[in-house]
Amino acid sequence: MECETCDNVAVISTNNGTFCADHFKDNFEKLTLETIKRYELIKNGEKIAVANSGGKDSLSLLYILSKYFKSSNDIISITIDEGITGYRDKTIEIMKRYCNQFGVDYQIYTYKELTGKTMDSIATIKKGIPCSTCGVLRRYLINYAAKEAKADKVATAHNMDDEAENVIMNLVQNDVQKMIRLGAYSGVVRDEDFVPRIKPFIFLSEKETMLFSILNGIDAIHTPCPYAGYGFRGMISRNVKRFETEYSGSKRSVIDTMLKIKESRKTITAQKINKCKHCGFPSVMETCEACKLKIELQNTHAV
Ligand code: SF4
Ligand SMILES: [Zn+2]
Ligand SMILES: [Zn+2]
Structure with a gap:
């Protein structure tokens, strides 16, 4: 298989094209910059905080x-350091190394400081799927x-697989409000206490982001x-991958459908946003989900 731009052997073939290593890297960067431009994700002079897990x-x-x-x-x-032994401690070391290499300042915030407990401890206290609790605390801390x-903005590295999973999860849960908050520029309602999220990779697959990191010598751990x-996300994730294998292009179609619904959102009434009575951050309820968890965990005596 030959690269579509030169005579070299192709290293990848996706719906975005068939490329050799160098042209794949060029095209990956080009598509990222196109998404940023098309959705006006970054304006000149804005301060951008990259949510950095230390992963690829x-x-x-x-x-x-x-x-x-x-x-x-x-x-x-x-x-965000959730406090997951043998996992996040390793990725934090990698994160520091690359921030130093790229000349970027970093800050670390922990669940332990927020709730008094690590995620390892929370997982033993809370019944149900750890990811649900973890997701609430991470979004809050970010x-x-x-x-x-x-x-001015938080940039996250959600890729096409992550975004397609989010769309399907919201569809299955019949949550249109949550679904129309997705997209390259998250949210519908603007609030000064909520820093908008941008996702420059949502039109690039997990396979492409993985290859891009490898070809650029980014040696993130893949554990x-x-x-x-x-739980739910794991099941949705396996099925989205299966769908893509049998019907190539389904992930992209899922995202495009969501974007079309989002475009027509003028007909959908945006949910009213209140402020949490404890922390003052935007919340649909009187007490935000993170504060509810914080109160519950602080009243639980486990380490
Ligand atoms: S959301 Fe789930 S998978 Fe992700 S770090 Fe938290 S516990 Fe781990
Ligand atoms: Zn080439
Ligand atoms: Zn709160």
Whole structure:
């Protein structure tokens, strides 16, 4: 199989094209920059906080944003340490190494500081799927960290697989409000206490982000979180992959359908956003989900 741009052997063939290593890297960066431009994700002079787990996707995003936007924007890195032994401690070391290499300042915020407990401890206390609790706390802390850093936007490395999974999860849960908050530029309602999220990789697959990180020598660990793969998301993820194998292009179609629904959102009434009575951050309820968890965990005596 030959690269569609030169005579070299192709290393990948996806719906975005068939490329040799060099042309794949060029095309990956081009598609990322096109998404940023098309959805006006980054404006000149804005401070961008990259949500950086130390994994391949977020390091690739940090690499591209520092390469193309460091001269015009302030790029910083924010990492959430859930407190997962043998997993996050390793990725944090990698995150620090690459932030130093790319010349980007980093900050780390922990679940332990927020709730008094690590995720390992929370997983033994809370019944049900650890990821549900973890997701609430992470979203909260990322927003908190971005506000503290006075960032204009939070850039996350969600790829096409992640986004297609999010769409399907919301469809299955019949949650249109949550679904129309997805997309390259998250959210519908703007609020000064909520730092908007941008996702420059949502039109690039997991396979492509993985290859991009490898070809750029980003040696992130590929060991999954010990709590990953359980529950609803794990099941949706396996099925989205199966769908893509049998019907190539389905992930992209799922996202495009969601974007069309989002476009027509003028006919959908945006949910009213209140402020949490404890922390003051945007919340649909009187007490936000993170504060509810915080109160519950602080009243639980386990380490
Ligand atoms: S896989 Fe689940 S528990 Fe692990 S970091 Fe992700 S959301 Fe948290
Ligand atoms: Zn080529
Ligand atoms: Zn709150």
